[in-house]
Amino acid sequence: MxxxxxxxxxxxxxxxxxxxxxxxxxxxxxxxxxPNTASPAAGNIPAADKPAASGIEIDPSAQSGDYDYNTINGDDAPQQGYYTPISLTHGFDALQTQPQQYFYKRLTSDVYTVAQQPNEGGNYLIEKIHLPGMYLKEEEIRLVIEAFSSDHPEVFWLDNLFGYTFDGTDMVIQMYSIISPETIDIYTDEINAVADSMIASVPKGLDEYERERFIHDNLLARCTYATDTKNIQQNWKPFTVYGALAEGSAVCEGYTKAIQYLLRFVGIESIPVNGTAKEQWHQWNLVKIDDCWYHLDATWNDSTDYIFYDYFNITDTIIQYDHRIASDFFALDPDDICGSVGKEAQLFNITLPSCTETAANFYIHExxxxxxxxxxxxxxxxxxxxxxxxxxxxxxxxxxxxxxxxxxxxxxxxxxxxxxxxxxxxxxxxxxxxxxxxxxxxxxxxxxxxxxxxxxxxxxx
Incomplete structure (x- = not known):
């Protein structure tokens, strides 16, 4: 025909x-x-690559130099809207030990204290995190960092790098920022300006499905896929909420972070999912609508001409037709999580809920x-x-x-x-x-x- x-x-x-x-x-x-071109935003180009974070064991006797630190404002909340914001705690809730939880809680405050000057490697030191009388294995450090990042899409400045040391009694963990504290404040204000406008425009009286679709459609109208970004080393911004909202250009992680960030302020919980699509690294969301979980891939719903909905609130079975969900942290060996000689560290997920319902699927609704x-x-x-x-x-x-x-x-x-x-x-x-x-x-x-x-x-x- x-x-x-x-x-x-x-x-x-x-x-x-x-x-x-x-x-x-x-x-x-x-x-x-x-043609059916759902998944067009990234479907015809190589996906941007983001490897697992690099972890290095640092010399406890080494001096990091004298740095002046600034405390970032950290005011990430849009000021307008008809809906009650929620806190995201899926990552924290998965942590099983007191040292893991303590490290997470320290991250929530210490990531906002950043050195004014870069170190020799061009990174900005975040205030060292001390874990007195505690010890974490490297795989546990990675778990906590992933849990924190999963719950805090607004923290866009963390570098894909961390260091750690243990002196036999206490542990010290060093995190890094990509940019200076002054730049973080400027970028945060830019994010807030866009989020304020978008959240304020969400009509009153919408149910959860309608709020989700409103946020989804408005983000896709604003953001386009960053086709020229090949990896996070080349350009980190498209991997963040800053790239998606302030610059209107993102790869899959930027779409995912922005969806999660915005949905939080209209009372909807979301979790980022690590995985692959077309045998390349990919990230998308799980979204909780009326107490049921669904997959939402905003990146693959985006296109040059249209918004598609093939990946709007679908089940585990449907998503696995062309996506592969990364392994659960608790099912992996330490060498898988941290890497070893000749073997790269793997990205993982943290105990994702099952998605089996169809009630909030776009086509069921529309x-x-x-x-x-x-x-x-x-x-x-x-x-x-x-x-x-x-x-x-x-x-x-x-x-x-x-x-x-x-x-x-x-x-x-x-x-x-x-x-x-x-x-x-x-x-x-x-x-x-x-x-x-x-x-x-x-x-x-x-x-x-x-x-x-x-x-x-x-x-x-």
Whole structure:
């Protein structure tokens, strides 16, 4: 079947083979089939690479030099909005020992104290974290840093590096900032300005699904995929909430951090997920809607022209069609977590909840189910089309029931008798009152057979 079939309206009976029209039905129009390019933001370019953090054992007798430290403001909370912000604690809740929890709590305060001058390596020292009378193995240090980062997307300045030492009694951990404290304050103000505006624009009275979609759509309208960023060493900003919000350019981690950061301020919990897609490192979100968890991949929903929803609140089973979830920390050996000779450290997740529900899936919410072409089934689609047209929305989603063959249904809707979709348009237009109408001459469709969805783009005249 060609990608686009043109059928001209005829008053007289024309040759069906030449005109591709329904004989005397007067229902045919023009259909243009577009490729299914969900995952386009990163789908056609190499994914930006972020290796696991580098950990180094430091000499306890070495002097780090004399540095003056500044305390960062750390005011990350937008000041406006109708919804109550929540604290993110998934990472902390997974920590099992008192030294792990103590290190985490010290991070929550000490990451805001940063040296004014860089060291010889160009990093800015964060105030050393002392763990008196405690000891953590390197894999535990990595666990706590991941837990902290997972709960604090607003802390965007941490370098992908840490050092540690143990003198037999006490442990000292050294964290690093990529930028100076003055720059951190400036960038934080820029993030807050964007977040203030976005959170203040979330309408009052939305349920959790509606809030999530509002944040998702507004972020994707603002942010584009940083196609020129190959790795975090080249450019760290697209990996952060700063890149996504302040600069409007991010890779998958930046999208993930921004989604998590914004959802927090409308009362929705989210967790970053480490994994791979197309055999390259990738990150996306788990989102908790009405006490159920779902996968949300905002990066793969983004595109140059459209916002897609194929990865909006999907199950573990669906996400694993083209994503691979990294192993759980507690299932890995220390050499896997920390790396060893000839073996790189692995990225991991921290005890992710299962995602098995479908109630908050985008297509469950937004698509109308097509069971056939009888009067009852047609009425359901026509009602959805009328609702779409009254709001002048461009997107209409039809989910083909498992009771009918997907391709046969698409043919019957658009390409051969009964050309049912154009009947829907005629009936809907008759109810619109004549001020405007749905065009039959430029109907664009995207077939998504795996999801049994037909996405239709409407135009109005």
């Amino acid at each position: 060609p990608a686009a079939l043109k059928r001209s309206l005829c008053a007289l009976c024309c040759c069906a083979l030449l005109c591709l029209c329904t004989a005397c039905s007067g229902l045919e129009g023009t259909v243009k089939e577009e 698509a109308v189910i097509l069971y056939g072409f009888d009067e009852k089934a047609s009425a359901a689609v026509e009602n959805k089309m009328l609702q779409t047209a009254l709001e002048k929305k461009q997107e209409l989603y039809i989910q083909i029931s498992n009771s009918i063959a997907y391709n046969e249904a698409v043919e019957g809707l658009f390409y051969q008798a009964p050309y049912q979709f154009f009947t829907y348009i005629d009936h809907t237009n008759s109810l619109l009152g004549g001020e405007y109408a749905i065009s039959k001459e430029n109907v664009r469709i995207i077939k998504k057979e795996r999801l049994r969805i037909v996405e239709i783009r409407l135009e109005y005249i």
